Amino acid sequence: MSGYAKPLPRITPDNQDxxxxxxxxxLSLQRCAACGxxxxxxxxxxxxxxxxxxxxxxxxxRGTVTTWVVFHKPYFPSFADEIPYHVVQVELEEGPRLTANLVDVPNEKIRVGLPVEVVFDDVTPEVTLPRFRRARGEPGPGRAS
Ligand SMILES: [Zn+2]
Structure with missing residues (x-):
């Protein structure tokens, strides 16, 4: 048993790859063989x-943040200790949008257009979640300029 108590993705025949x-x-996505x-x-x-x-x-x-929300209410008991936490939507360079979290950006520093890149979080021995961090080269929020 792992100590990871949050909801995990539901693996289906369509998404298992x-x-x-x-x-x-x-990070691998379906690419249409007809229209590309x-x-x-x-x-x-x-x-x-x-x-x-x-x-x-x-x-x-790689992609950019297109929208985000900050949750102030614990809809899942397993997230109660992280209130307030955020969920972002990232538009990948290739077009599709993923829902995820940022690992290194405080809630108040999230903005539309923030360049990000994927990181992988092995939350259990069987399941890894894609998350995002500020893209390399993007100045940090607390960094003196
Ligand atoms: Zn197509």
Whole structure:
């Protein structure tokens, strides 16, 4: 048993390749073999052209914050100790948007357009979660300029 008490992703036939890649510390998304678009969340057909042909394709892991929320109420008891905590949406360079957390940015420093890059958090022996940190080269919030 691990001590990780928070909700874990539900692994399905559609998304298991995504989670297996994350466990290897790789971010990989479905790329449509017909129109070339990346998509997320995983789905059997392309939402743009409806093709069912695709390949799991590594992506950069770089993106920008497009929106975020800060939770002040513990909707999950396992998050009660972290109130207030944030959830961000990151738009990857390849287009798709992921919902995640930032590991190194205080709530009050989160902003739209913040450049970030993926990091991998092995929360249990079986499950790794993708999170994001400030992209290298981005000045830190507390750093003197
Ligand atoms: Zn397509």
């Amino acid at each position: 995504f989670w297996e890649a994350v466990r290897r510390h790789e 678009r990346f998509r997320y969340p995983p789905s059997p057909v392309c939402p743009d052209c409806l093709s069912d042909r695709f390949a799991w394709t590594p992506v950069s892991g």
